[in-house]
Amino acid sequence: MVIALLTDFGDFYPGVMKGVIRKITESEVIDITHIITPQNVLEGAFLLYHSYRYFPEGTVFVAVVDPGVGGDRRAVAVRTTNYWFVGPDNGLIYPAASDDGIKEIYLIKNSISEISGSISTTFHGRDIFAPAAALIKEGKIHERYFEKTESGLEALELFEFEVGGDEIRCLVPYIDRFGNAVTNIKKDVLKELNAREFWFDGVRIPLVERYEDVEVGEPLAIIGSFETLELSVREGNFSEKYNVRGRRLRLRWS
Amino acid sequence: MVIALLTDFGDFYPGVMKGVIRKITESEVIDITHIITPQNVLEGAFLLYHSYRYFPEGTVFVAVVDPGVGGDRRAVAVRTTNYWFVGPDNGLIYPAASDDGIKEIYLIKNSISEISGSISTTFHGRDIFAPAAALIKEGKIHERYFEKTESGLEALELFEFEVGGDEIRCLVPYIDRFGNAVTNIKKDVLKELNAREFWFDGVRIPLVERYEDVEVGEPLAIIGSFETLELSVREGNFSEKYNVRGRRLRLRWS
Amino acid sequence: MVIALLTDFGDFYPGVMKGVIRKITESEVIDITHIITPQNVLEGAFLLYHSYRYFPEGTVFVAVVDPGVGGDRRAVAVRTTNYWFVGPDNGLIYPAASDDGIKEIYLIKNSISEISGSISTTFHGRDIFAPAAALIKEGKIHERYFEKTESGLEALELFEFEVGGDEIRCLVPYIDRFGNAVTNIKKDVLKELNAREFWFDGVRIPLVERYEDVEVGEPLAIIGSFETLELSVREGNFSEKYNVRGRRLRLRWS
Structure with a gap:
């Protein structure tokens, strides 16, 4: 069995x-x-949503992007149909876990930090989440450190966008190393819009x-590997060239 | 057996x-x-050429720097004397594979993407090359996904340079984290030139x-770990200090 | 058994x-x-000092930050109470090794490079330290490559600082990806100072x-995961915002 890590820790x-x-x-x-x-x-x-399904059944995902560390947000371990997800309960693991089907939710107690000492x-990555994942992988979900809860996860919606007239307001959840601006407009939405070009x-x-x-150096829109709309420059960097800052985008289309 | 990855994916x-x-x-x-x-x-x-020999026999290398992804360039798996090389057929794997001795070349069919789903x-790294490498490692080079070909690989020459008078025009294929400018001038060429200093x-x-x-902070030329000429600053950064941009270099020597 | 790497190699x-x-x-x-x-x-x-204890007993650490590579500094392998440390003898491994308790020190001979060829x-990481660590892990500490020595390691003091009046002069050994400035002022020193705020x-x-x-965006001082004083901005970047350059810091306190 595999443990897979996704963090903003650098x-x-x-x-x-x-x-x-x-x-x-x-x-x-x-x-x-x-x-x-950081903190995104x-x-x-x-x-996490777009990678979890490529991992073998039983993988324990440890996801930590945690602006509320040390505060009141819950630390959770979630068993889903095929996987486990461990992390802060701040929306981070919700889309992946609910997509796979949530079966059980456990609170992780701070006392688990006695394991790392x-x-x-x-740094709950070290003191809380890493030991929790390792124990889950060992099948040791003991009451000393884990407490089952019936209250659901903090939700987070990945695919919200607005269409008004010929304008789409969408999100850019990810800009990759090539400067591709990966939007949250799904393939089937694009089909409905019947779009052929954007401004x-x-x-x-x-x-x-x-x-x-x-041509090389020209901008293009494409259904990328996330199966959403991506804005790219062929052999170039869209986000740098067109100065995409922040993570909200307005596009006109036709 | 090991699978080793080299990409520009970040x-x-x-x-x-x-x-x-x-x-x-x-x-x-x-x-x-x-x-x-990116795209280099x-x-x-x-x-790849300078690392493959340090890996154990049987290693499957997956190399993906692929400006032509989604286009007409071939996807190949190459068996050499001691290794396998998987990647786009755009010159990337040619120097390493031909150095080790090419034995067989297979085209990888797009249908292999049914494995990742x-x-x-x-993103052929995910859909084509990763499954191909995993199947090769399992010894499952089946006709459903692999087709043997007799036509050779796209070539690429790493060590081309020009000497004219007291000037060398060479390439800088790699600038490392220390700002060392690693050239493609091999050790034995340097000996022939009988060079003792460069400008x-x-x-x-x-x-x-x-x-x-x-002295600390001073520039120097040295035969580096690639066994080629490297330009460095002692405990400093040559490429920043002397503004090495691009990957072509003119050096005078004596 | 595990081999763990810490370098400035990128x-x-x-x-x-x-x-x-x-x-x-x-x-x-x-x-x-x-x-x-680089070179720090x-x-x-x-x-290394703040991570080694989290690794399983028997771990072989290979640490390479080595401005003197190719020169006269010694290459060493150090057996401690629970671990092995391999690297240049320039202070880098001293704090961790002496903290765990040094048992034996071996010089690594240049002849070991015949293994990688x-x-x-x-690049002694490849030619000297990697083969040394692998042989140690295999229990093959043969005289051909290793020579026991009685002379101690080059020392390095991590926690030196000065207090004068209401001013502390300390070091910032690490600035993490979030811009947290991690100082070398230990928790117990802070208690003695009875500090409640800094300028x-x-x-x-x-x-x-x-x-x-x-509040979000405000600066704060906190005992961080290193159990030393850290300067942070909540959900922000202290070192960028307050222009922390270099690794020496003056703080006033009360």
Whole structure:
């Protein structure tokens, strides 16, 4: 069985989490990403939702994007139809867990930090979530550290957008290393709109099926690997070239 | 057996590839790098060439720097004397594979994407190359997904350079995190030139045997770990300090 | 048994080290970090000291931040009460190794590079330290490559600071991805000072127990996960906002 990590921790902290996990269990650990934009719960939730299904059954996902660490938000472990999700209850794991089908929700008690021997108010990845994942992987969901709850998870909606006239207001949950602006407009919505081209800041962006349909350096819109609308530049960087800041976008379409 | 990854994907996408691989096979996966300069096939080919020999026999390399993804370039799996190389046929795997000795070339069919359950025109790392590598590692090179071909690989020459008078025009396939400018001038070429110092933009750069041969902060030329000429600053950053942009370099020498 | 890596190598070079290790032994390899600030031995030592204890007994740590590579500094392998530490003898491994209790020190001979088949004066991570760690993990500490020594390690003090009047001069060994400035002022020192707030460049920074004790965007001082004083901005970036450059800090306190 695999433990998979998705955080905004950058470097070092994930390494410590792996030490903690490896002290408890021999589980293989796979990094999904550790460079979620700091504190960006939407981005984390979007990437977890779009990656979990590619992992083997039984994978325990540890997702930590946690602006409320040390505060009152709950720490949870969620058993779904095929997986486990461990993390703060702030919306981060909701889209993936509810998509797979939530079966049981456990609160993780702070006392679990006695396993790593450290309790901080700033690094629950090490003190709470890593030991919880390792114990789950070992099948040791004991009452000392886990308490079943009937109250549901904090919800978060990934695919909200507005259409008004010829304008779409949508989100850009993820900008990847190539500068592709990955929107939350799903493939089937695009079909309904019957869109063939978009305008962003006065620039015309044709909807194409493959990068090669435009010249190198030209902008394009495409159904990307998330099965949502992506804005790209062929062999270039859309977000830099067209100055996509923030995570909200207005597009005109026709 | 090991699967080793080299891509320009940055974060997230490699994590998904590992999920796909791990769903098919229990193989260990090692990251060589995922921050090849986006679309820079030369850099990827150079780094693959200089790393493959350090891996155990039987390693399956998955290399993806793929500006032509979704277009007409072929997807290939190449068996060499000691290894397998999987990736787009755009020159990326040619130097390493031909160095080790090409034995067989297979085309990978798009139908292989039925394994991950996704087919995109933008992320063949997930949909084509990861499943191909996992199947190869399992010894399942079935006709359903692989088709042997007799036509050779797209070639790419790593070590081309020009010498004219006292000037060398060479490439800088890689700039590492320390700002070392790694050129494609091989050790034996340097010996032939009998060079003892270089000039770059009017700056004199002595050829030394170890960093300590110059003062901290001073530039130096050295045979680096690639066994080619490298330009460095002792405990500093050559490429920033001397403004190395692009990947072509003119050096005077004596 | 685990081999854990901590370097300033960035990308690519750590992948090659893993190939070298994996060719010799089937050991699992865990990355602690590879983005130590280039040449910053203090940062590396601080992070190694604060992570080693979270790893399972018997872990072999390979730590390489090595401005003196190719020069006269010694290459060492140190057996401590519970672990092994391999790296340059420049202070980097001293705090962790001496904290765990040094039992034996071995010099690693350059001849060990015959295993990887490469010897460079620039990349001892590949040619010296990776093979040494793999052999140690295999229990093969043979005289051909290792020579026991009685002379101690180069020392390095992590927790030096000065208090004068109402001013503390301390170090910032680590700035994390969130911009938290992690100082070397230990929890118990803070208690002695009986400090309740700090001033940095005229800005008042309250000492709090959790991020939520200040408003979003406000600065705060907190005992962080290193059990030292950290300067943060709630859901923001302290080091960017207050322009923390370099690694020395003056704080007023009361």
